[in-house]
């Protein structure tokens with residue numbers, strides 16, 4: 001088994017948008033496969049037709065693509081182990097369910113939902129919990145108790161039946177999880193799960209998942225912790241089908257926890273605290289819109305980097321990783337056993353780190369549509385320069401306009417606090433002198449201008465802070481922003497003088 005090619009699958013059910021916990025599962029599968037020269041398979045598990053949501057499968061594909069995951073085999077990509085959607089594999093499963101019945105590992109059960117509800121109600125009234133298990137199965141209408149003629153008659157008659165796995169009694173099931181190590185369960189605590197239903201001629205998750213993982217030659221199953229309770233059943237089914245030797249190895253990933261650290265991260269936490277829990281925006285069939293990281297302005301690299309570190313750590317202080325580095329460094333041994341607390345502030349920090357190192361050229365392209373929406377079509381070189389000056393202070397490209405509008409349009413209003421603080425005493429008169437000085441200056445570059453203005457201030461013995469802040473107030477409209485002389489160089493001499501004139505008139 002160990003010299004087989006590594007093959008992993010991400011196997012979502014198309015029941016809605018992919019939660020970021022699901023995206024993390026996909027990423028860890030991807031890193032693991034690529035690190036080991038293996039294949040990443042996308043399988044759509046849509047056997048539960050009642051939970052099917054239109055658009056969910058497209059969403060899954062788009063989300064994985066946005067993250068930069070390249071699928072080796074899947075519904076769209078094809079492959080030699082297809083079809084990759086369970087509803088297109090319907091015919092495959094019954095024979096395995098029957099094989100389990102014939103070998104004595106499973107049985108037909110004929111109880112109707114009404115009968116089961118009645119038994120459940122009886123248990124409830126006695127304060128007991130009903131579980132369809134080794135004790136109960138002896139008393140119910142199953143092929144274990146009915147004669148074979150009766151079983152055949154009922155099936156021929158078209159009665160509904162299911163095939164249940166006959167969980168052995170009092171057996172210690174010893175399992176191995178690549179993250180948790182050895183896990184033991186006594187089989188008497190487990191119930192007889194349904195594997196196949198005649199009503200829709202479909203397998204349940206458990207059977208379909210095992211049969212497909214086997215037929216698709218999956219070597220490693222890396223999935224969320226919520227599937228750990230199913231592992232004993234899966235072990236027993238692999239064994240019963242005679243597939244123990246090629247059974248995949250399992251790794252169950254810890255949960256993503258709420259920002260408070262208690263409980264699983266849910267969509268409602270996101271709504272409450274104002275951060276997305278989905279990679280892409282999602283509009284549900286009834287029109288409800290949920291935010292997505294993409295639409296909120298996150299770079300996919302930042303999103304992937306942030307998510308990858310929730311549950312895995314490289315064993316060093318490094319925090320910024322490219323996809324290649326993540327693949328190179330990833331190992332299941334370094335995935336933690338306990339849940340990881342989600343930190344919305346940290347996601348923003350990651351985005352800011354990625355934004356800072358983007359080229360001014362790329363940022364100017366991203367900023368362009370924002371400017372166009374304001375009717376501003378500035379020279380590309382100018383926009384690039386501006387991006388370079390403001391990127392240190394931005395988290396998202398959507399912050400750019402707020403940080404740079406004064407480069408494109410003269411201030412309409414002046415911050416009253418700054419006015420009160422700086423537009424007083426001799427300052428307006430001195431700014432009028434500064435305007436004359438600037439109007440006369442020749443070489444209008446940041447460096448030259450800085451020298452001219454500083455020399456003038458020193459010569460006149462004016463207070464530097466007061467003058468420079470008043471100057472900023474006239475040009476920017478408030479008391480913050482990048483270096484004043486850089487701003488002047490970008491907006492040009494004419495505009496600088498005109499803004500000084502405007503301020504001198506208005507203030």
Ligand code: GLU
Pocket residue numbers: 011012013045205209222223224227
């Ligand atoms: N279809 C299951 C899900 O939606 C897959 C679980 C597994 O990976 O085995 O999570």
